[in-house]
Amino acid sequence: MPDWQELLRQRLSGLALDAAEKEEVYAEVAAHLEESYEALLKEGVTEQAAIQHALMLTGDWRELRRKIQMARQKENTMTPRTSQLWLPSLVTLLVSMTMLPALERLGLNPHFLFLRGPRGQEHALPVYTIWLLLLPFVGALGAYLSSRAGGTRPRIIVAGIFPALAFFAILLFVLPFMGFLEHGLEVNARSVFHSLTDEPFGRLGVIAGWVLVPGACLFIGVAGYLLIRRQQAARSVASL
Secondary structure, eight states, X not given: OOOHHHHHHHHTTTOOXXXXXXXXXXXHHXXXXXXXXXXXXXXXXXXXXXXXXXHHTTOOHHHHHHHHHHHHHHHHHHHHHIIIXXXXXXXXXXXXXXXXXXXXXXXXXXXXXXXXXXXXXXXXXXXXXXXXXXXXXXXXXXXXXXXXXXXXXXXXXXXXXXHHHHHHHHHHHHGGGHHXXXXXXXXXXXXXXXXXXXXXXXXXXXXXXXXXXXXXXXXXXXXXXXXXXXHHHHHHXXXX
C-alpha cells in the first residue's frame, strides 16, 4: 500500500502554510486518494495502475497546490471575523428583539411617557423599562461570545452594542421616507408616524429612544464584562 501522505509531502512541498495546516491538508487529500485507490482495486485494476489512476484524479499538482493555498487563506481570514463579530452580533440582535414580545406575553407591558408636541398635541411614547434593564446582560452576552472566540476590543464592543447599531441603520433608511410612507396609510395609522416626527425633540427623540438609550444600556453590559475580565486577568498575573 502506498504511503500517500509521504507522496503528498513531496508533490505539495511548496505549500505556504504552517506545519499543522500542512499535515491537515496531507491527511485530507490522502484520505481521498486512498478511497479512490481502494475502489479501483475492487474493480480488478492492478495495484500499480490503481496508484496511477488515483494520482491522475488530482490533476495538475501546481494548480492543486494553488487552490489549496487560496482556500486555506480565505478560510483563515473569514472564520475569525465570523466567529468574533458576526455571530455574536446576530445573537445579541436576536435576543434583544425576541425579548420585547416575550416580556409582553408575560404581562410586562411598557410604561407610557406623555409628551406635549409643539402644536399642543399630546403623544404617548412607550418606554420598555424592563427591556432596558435587561439590555446590559444582552450586551455582556455579546461581549463574552466575541471575547471567547478571540475577538479584539473593537469587535467585542461592536458585538455587544450591535442591536443599537442595527436600529440606527433602520432609522436612517426609514425616517427620510416617513412622509412618503404616510400617504399610503389609513388616517388612524398615520398617528404612528406623526408621533415619530412631532415629538418635542423631533426625530432626535426617536433616535434617543431606540438607539442612544438602548445603546447605552448595552454598552454598560459590555463595559462591565470588560472590567470583570480585566480584574480576572490581573488576579491571574498576581497569583503567578
